[in-house]
Amino acid sequence: MLASQRLHDFNRPLQDDHQFRLTYTQDLLGRRGLDVQDIVRRLVAFQVAIPSWALGTGGTRFGRFPLGGEPRSLEEKLEDVGLLNQLNGSSNSISLHIPWDIPQDVAALQQQLQEQRLTIDSVNSNTFQDQKEQPASYKFGSLSHTEQAAREQAIQHNIECVRHGEALGAKTLTVWLADGSNFPGQQHFRHAYQRTADSLAAIYEAMPSDWTMLIEYKPYEPNFYSMVIPDWGTSYSLCQQLGQQAQVLVDLGHHLPNTNIEQIVGRLLHFGRLGGFHFNGSMYGDDDLTTGSMKPFQLFLIFNELVDGARDEAVTNAAVAYMIDASHNTKDPLEDLLQSVENILGAYAKALLVDRALLADYQAANDVVRAEELLRDAFLTDVRPLVQEAYCQSGGALDPIGAYRAERIREQLIRQRGKLSLSTGL
Ligand code: LRH
Ligand code: MN
Ligand code: MN
Numbered sequence: 467m468l469a470s471q472r473l474h475d476f477n478r479p480l481q482d483d484h485q486f487r488l489t490y491t492q493d494l495l496g497r498r499g500l501d502v503q504d505i506v507r508r509l510v511a512f513q514v515a516i517p518s519w520a521l522g523t524g525g526t527r528f529g530r531f532p533l534g535g536e537p538r539s540l541e542e543k544l545e546d547v548g549l550l551n552q553l554n555g556s557s558n559s560i561s562l563h564i565p566w567d568i569p570q571d572v573a574a575l576q577q578q579l580q581e582q583r584l585t586i587d588s589v590n591s592n593t594f595q596d597q598k599e600q601p602a603s604y605k606f607g608s609l610s611h612t613e614q615a616a617r618e619q620a621i622q623h624n625i626e627c628v629r630h631g632e633a634l635g636a637k638t639l640t641v642w643l644a645d646g647s648n649f650p651g652q653q654h655f656r657h658a659y660q661r662t663a664d665s666l667a668a669i670y671e672a673m674p675s676d677w678t679m680l681i682e683y684k685p686y687e688p689n690f691y692s693m694v695i696p697d698w699g700t701s702y703s704l705c706q707q708l709g710q711q712a713q714v715l716v717d718l719g720h721h722l723p724n725t726n727i728e729q730i731v732g733r734l735l736h737f738g739r740l741g742g743f744h745f746n747g748s749m750y751g752d753d754d755l756t757t758g759s760m761k762p763f764q765l766f767l768i769f770n771e772l773v774d775g776a777r778d779e780a781v782t783n784a785a786v787a788y789m790i791d792a793s794h795n796t797k798d799p800l801e802d803l804l805q806s807v808e809n810i811l812g813a814y815a816k817a818l819l820v821d822r823a824l825l826a827d828y829q830a831a832n833d834v835v836r837a838e839e840l841l842r843d844a845f846l847t848d849v850r851p852l853v854q855e856a857y858c859q860s861g862g863a864l865d866p867i868g869a870y871r872a873e874r875i876r877e878q879l880i881r882q883r884g885k886l887s888l889s890t891g892l
Contacts, residue, residue, distance in 0.1 A: 467545075467582075468552050468873060473863050476872055480864045487851040495819065495847075502852065505818050509856035512814055514745065514807050515559040515587035515789040516550060518543045518567050521800070524754065524793030531795055532886060535879025540567045541578060542883065548582035550800060553869055555860025556807050559587035561640070561789050564627045565597055572633045579634070587638065587789060588680070588742075589631035593620040594644035594688065607645040609665035610658040610694045617665050624669040628677065638742070638787055639673065640715060641666070642682040646689030646696075658694050663707055670708045680715035680741040680787065681705060685722050687752055698730050705739050713741020713784070717791055718768075719752040720744075728767040735775035738783045744791030745810055754792045756802050758809025765809065766845045769817035777822060798876055804866045808853060815849035 492502045521543050522536035537543040540562075547560045569575050579585060593608030601619065606612065608620035628639050645662065647653035670679055681701040684693055695701055698714055705712035714734050721727055734740035745765075747755035758765045775781040790806050793799065820841065828837035854864050863869035870876075 467548065468869075468875075470552075470861060472873065473552070473861070473869060476869045477858065477864045484851065484854055484858070484864055488855055491848070491851045498819075498821075500819060505815060506852055506855050506859065508818060509811055509815055509853060510555065510860050512811060513556060513558050513788065514810055515561050515787070516547045516557045516803055517561045517563070517744075517789065517791050517793070519563050520790060520793040520803060521546045522793075523795060523799060525795050529795075533798055533876065534885040535876055535881075535883050536799070538883060540569060540575065543567065544575070544578050544582060544584060546800060548584055549875065550803055550807075550866075551582075551584065552861070553863050553866035554804060554807055554857050555862040556811060556856070557803070558583060559585045561588045561590060561791075562586060562631070562634075562636070563590045563592055564623075564630055565592060569630055569634060575634060586631065586634040586636040588640050588787060589627045589636050589638070590640040590642065591620075591624045591627045593623060594642075604644070607643075607653075607658070607694070609641075609643055610645040610653075610662040612661075617661060621665050621668045625672045628669075628673055631677075632674065637674075637676055638678045638680060639669070640680045640682060640742070641669070642684065642715075642717075643693075643695055644688050646686075646693035647691050648689055649691055653692065653694075655692065659700070662694050663704055666704055666708060666712075670712060673711065675711070677711060678741060678784075678787075679708065679712045681712060682715040682717055682720065682744065684717065684720040684752065698734065702734070702737065702739055705741075714739050715742045715744060715787075716740070717744035717746070717752075718757070718765075719746045719748040719754055719791075723750065727764060728771050731768050731771040732775070735771065735781050735783050738781070740775075740783050740786055742787030742789060744789055745806060746790065746792035747806075755794060756797070756809070757790060757792060757806035758813060759805070762809065762813065763845060765813040766816050767841070769813045770820060770841065770844075773814075773817040773820065774822060800875070801867050801870060804870065808866070811853045811856065812849055815852050816844045816847060819844040819847055819849070 495502050523530055523532045537546050550557045593604050596603050602616035609617060611617045673679060681704055683695045683697050683701045685696045686693060701714040705714055718727060745757040747757050747759040749760050775783060792806055825837060825840050858864055
């Protein structure tokens with residue numbers, strides 16, 4: 467843990483410049499009738515969960531270049547998330563992946579969570595890899611498998627994930643299926659869908675009544691001809707059959723190029739079925755790059771839908787779970803996560819600037835140019851002083867990456883954990 471005095475000392479020489487930029491932004495936005503303090507309060511309250519599997523160097527199927535100092539246990543993963551949260555005050559929870567993160571000493575973990583003021587956000591099941599000594603193989607699918615023994619094993623694994631999550635206070639199960647086919651004719655589309663729906667129903671039945679099941683979709687990979695849950699329509703239809711506790715999860719990387727993701731977000735909000743996000747950045751496919759690194763305008767437009775939905779009484783969608791799902795080969799994973807969170811907060815702040823009444827007027831009048839310019843104006847506003855103020859108000863660093871480097875945290879972690887520490891299976 468970083469001593470808060472050190473963050474204070476780090477911030478001191480930056481305060482003068484920060485106050486200058488904040489005052490300017492405050493004046494500018496105040497002239498437009500915006501309540502900057504309210505925006506900062508919302509940014510302070512906004513939390514994004516960190517995936518346990520992104521704390522180590524990710525890699526690709528061609529190779530991995532470990533940086534060293536990566537967490538070797540769930541306890542060390544919690545330490546890393548605690549550290550991120552100290553630096554930015556915006557990531558107070560962690561998503562677990564079972565069996566990569568099987569809790570061993572539950573009481574000790576509960577205590578650590580309390581001490582670091584963290585929560586377990588969600589548990590993710592893993593039926594896309596075979597584990598040692600597992601009787602049935604997932605080579606040809608899990609919840610959709612043609613053989614009942616494989617389906618049953620996958621169902622039981624998901625239920626076990628819920629039990630692990632319950633012990634640690636989580637309330638969300640995320641299901642992502644790699645199930646699908648690589649060649650035409652390999653799989654009967656309708657039957658595979660039905661088997662999946664039936665398996666999900668068995669898991670849903672076993673879930674406590676205050677839990678949510680998030681169903682994630684993905685158009686391709688690891689199967690390249692068809693995926694059983696390739697798109698939001700399929701996720702949505704499964705949720706509808708299951709019940710109110712089932713919601714769609716939107717992973718930004720799980721779309722074909724040029725998909726209008728913000729429209730999908732708007733649709734799901736309209737139907738009250740938007741359960742959560744896996745934020746990441748993507749150029750081509752499921753690239754899992756830093757959130758906002760490639761398409762910042764799209765990220766802003768997604769937040770524009772979210773803010774619009776939150777301000778519309780007609781929208782009854784339950785609270786949305788915000789999670790990152792990124793990991794890559796070239797950056798220090800902790801710096802990558804700090805960047806992702808910063809970009810997410812920036813997109814949110816910009817969406818809060820949009821004058822919705824005026825936008826509605828322009829839309830009603832079909833004033834295409836004014837409506838577009840209104841959004842562009844919000845998008846082009848420099849909101850970094852507001853994000854930095856939010857960091858500061860939550861006890862974090864004005865420049866989290868700067869503080870991370872100044873404190874030589876990676877070097878310390880390498881000293882403590884070694885140069886060749888192992889990462890997740892990704
Ligand atoms: C699959 C995915 C899914 C998994 C995670 C490790 O591409 O996005 O969310 O659980 O990666
Ligand atoms: Mn994902
Ligand atoms: Mn993915």
